[in-house]
Amino acid sequence: MREFTVPPVEAAPQVGGLADAVFDHAERDPDRVALGRKDADGVWRDVTAAGFRDEVLALAKGLIAHGVRFGDRVAIMSRTRYEWTLFDFALWTLGAQPVPVYPTSSAEQVFWMLHDAQVTACVVEHEDHAMTVGSVIDRLPRLQRLWQLDAGRGAVAELTEAGAEIDEDVVHRHRRAVTPDSVATVIYTSGTTGRPKGCVITHANFMFETDMLIGRWEPVFRSRPGDAAATLLFLPLAHVFGRMVEVAAIRGAVKLGHQPVMAAAELLPDLAAFRPSFVLAVPYVFEKVFHAARRRAEAEGRRGPFDKAVDVAVRYAEALEHKAFGIGPGPSAALRMQHQFFEKTVYGKIREALGGRMRHAMSGGSGMNRQLGLFFEGAGITVFEGYGLTESSAAATANPPERTKYGTVGQPVPGTTVHIAEDGEVWLHGGQVFSGYLNDPRATAAVLNDGWLATGDLGVLDEDGYLTITGRKKEILVTSGGKSVAPSGLEERVRNHPLVAQCIVVGNDRPYVAALVTLDQEAVDHWLAMQNRAPLPAAELVRDPALEAEIRRAVVTANTAVSQAESIRTFRILAHPFSEEHGLLTPSLKLKRKAIEKAYAAEVDALYD
Template sequence: MSSIPSLLRDRIKATPDAEAYRHPAGSGWASLTWAEVGERVRPLALGLAALGASAGSRVSILCSTRLEWVLTDLAVLATGAATTTIYPSNTAAECAFVINDSGSTLVVAENDDQVAKLVSVRDEMPDLRHVLVVDGTASEDGWVIPLDQVSGEGDFDAMVDAIKEEDLATLIYTSGTTGRPKGVELTHDNWLYAAEAVRRIDLIGPDDLHYLWLPLSHSFGKLLQVVMIDIGVPTAIDGRLDKIAENLGELRPTFMAAAPRIFEKIHNTVAATVRREGGAKLRIFEWAKQTGIRVSKARQRGAAIPLTTRLEYALADRLVFGKLRARFGGRIRYFISGSAPLSQDIAEFFDGAGLTILEGYGLTESSAGSFLNRPDSVRFGTVGPPLPGTEVRIAEDGEVLIGGRGVMRGYHGLPEETAATLDDGWLRTGDIGELDEAGRLLITDRKKELIKTSGGKYVAPTYIEGRIKAACPYLSHVFVHGDRRNFCTALVTLDMEVVRPWAAAEGLPDEAEKLREHPRMREEVAKAVKQVNQTLASYETVKEFAILGTDFSVETGELTPSLKVKRKVVEQHFGDTLDAFYKDANLI
């Protein structure tokens, strides 16, 4: 096949009556077969073509993760046009920039609230012909059209047959170093390669059930969408974050991908609950956790597990781990983690519980998937070996370079930035890493985010941040600072959903602003910092920390939509707090 629409067409022919998608409907779930997906995509694609979508044009999707996102994307691609993704959290000005820069002539918006953002900047988008709203009302002037009214007739197959593998399929905008977002151009072949590579490692099959909540505006979510079409795996789609726990128990999926923040949240909720209960439950949990981690470490080394340890693990599984797996429906075979570094401590806890997280790595510029740990050779702390067909090289300065069919065509309209990032076909990732004896990649840090203290020592902040979060279940985010400073410090934020029950049991304030100043709260954080410091070189240790009264968020700009911390923004927003750490000469 030469395109994603032809891939879908082949899937429909191969397994027309198999379940393709499951989606929320009323108080339950409804399903579509692959044949029914085709019946929804075909008229929508022809309707979009009648509105001007065609080869070389772009259509933006401004919508959360839901069935209509997938169907619309597949319909857009079938016209020969490319999908431009916009996060629902983007401001009106950010939406206008992406729409104008991409040259989108149509936008599919989720609801009237998203339409209102576009209406507020309508005069700034002269080439935007129509907004098609999923859940909303038409405008009197015809500019806004309900999506369910978009339909057409014509030669659908001829339209699909005309698409070439080198044609643009997706424009995904990522933040640039100057603050201007860059549109990453990904072709049909980029995505087809990524799907083929995942299929070749034989990780999942048609008997699995995939639960998808990740933003489809992000390359990770898009990759999963194409992979499931290629392999024929049914996908349950629901992008509501507050429904993840409930959906896992109800759907009982076998496979789910997530950002590390989700796994941290699960771990911290469980750990905080047993801490609060205390007594025998806490002692049993801590014993089971350490037993599981011991078994996980032995598995990673390929070492034999002694009989006594196997017996202890069986008891730990009955008392603790089996109950934890039941929370996720009891059928999870693997979790996949990507988009940010996963703490090794968190990974080993889950693995010990029989909920293995396979950490992977890729950039939007490499079609999201370039490396992935394999179930039979997991090494936590690494992102695994390259996927089949992906090449890797480590530059003299330690930067990871990626080659192969997954590498982007370039940045949209930015030839100089493209030339600086693509070096003779090799993608400069901006990440520092090394390969182990089995060819697995270890990412040590972002090239531009490594801290260099005033003493000339390099520190990898994300590693330390992950360790501290794993050591204290009440924390949402940790931010290690120290570039061009004489020692490292940290800002931490509280996860109030997790910490509030503990605070109530301890008779402490339930407001973050008051709780952060309480000695008991500082004591808990200090204990975690001390625990991690004992494992670090002296120049890496965190000498001081501050607990903030508010969490980092996408809305306030400290987090990306994929929940990664924007380091420069945090430094700007909390500069006074950071500067205050270094005013006391006694801390030097």
């Protein structure tokens, strides 16, 4: 199939902007709990729709008092937290344009984004961020204001006080001037292949995106009919995925909480306390939850029963999938009995670790392993995998609630068309497609053609209109023998091994394909402990024969899915993982291939000696 369209579920908004939802909800249902906010003692407190409206209005008045006006761009450099959402909606109330900046950005990255976007004011989280901005402020003559969330009484309190005398009508005049075509935000790409580009996203883009998702997936936002929907946002708000979740929660009247750290030690306690009914996450989170449960079972001497429970969950979910697509009768009586046996001992405990209420989740940002998706389905949590880009305001495809096809990124979201070009590139058309790159008409012309977005990703559509991403055009390797290899699939399969943190496949203009592999230190420590072995220094660990044998098994398993010419012939285990700090990962944890190959040029050359 070359093209597939899903019709819209409702008409796109013709008037207004993103902030209107805050005021409309407060007027219709002022006492509804709109957000959860953790106080200084770590206790979650409810914020009503009316309460949030009042805070947004007060902050907007303060921003006006400090000179922020319609069309101004204001940078936000922070982790995911309540105040970010507050600033977003206060700025959108004024028709201003928030420019998100990753909190881990370097001084030069910050300079480029603030300079390119001609930012006039900036919100930072803490002193380190303020110093980063301060180190380049002499090259940013348009930057007039810098507010710090965690300084003194905090930026929100200071601005609220400054705006106390501003008439509310001034704010509402700004708000009424916002139209769907007004620019909502400029989000910079992660820059895997060069300098980040600013994606100009309108209010209409985000309203179309979130309203279509809400209209199609709203029934799964709740654990069961009648429950209040709630989601905990732990994705970075500097990324389009996190931003889309924020907007969808406010527009869809879903209780929204914020958590700044995706690491399991910080995230799991907040999931248990906040008890979301669904979450939106990246595959990394689901992988961490699964591997943590597996290690715990092994440490308690229950590795065998756990692996049996995994097998039963996968077979059970696969049977349900076959039934949904009319190619099977569903789980057999024997399989249903086995599944019920593991419900309390394994599956229920995993759901409890995620708060206990969650029955559905959405995953994006990168590909999820089919087996992992099937396991979570069998354990009682359906994960709807989707696909999108910053340029498509997040999701362009997602698996529909009633017919999830694991291993694919689903069908187009309502109102969207997916087209596969002659060279296999995925093209998108829909109301969520951005209006172009800021100050870069040449780059815009390269990806936008008559409303169609050329994504740079390669994919195939099956007979049901489900999309599978097979690679990225710019990442295709061509060996010296002329064989083209898409590295992402191989890398993902190697990464499925619990000891592997990252994998990068190399081989461009080389005689064969090889790989560099990094280790998950927590998993390795557990693996050594289970063998009654002491922890090893990194230099010894990478040469450990038993560890090398484990990684070789991962590589051999990955190779079974490709031809001999495409298979990984050899690999090197690295002592340290690729990190954003060293310029080897983007803030969204994507590999910077050229930077990695340059940094590890000696190791790559050694693979071909």
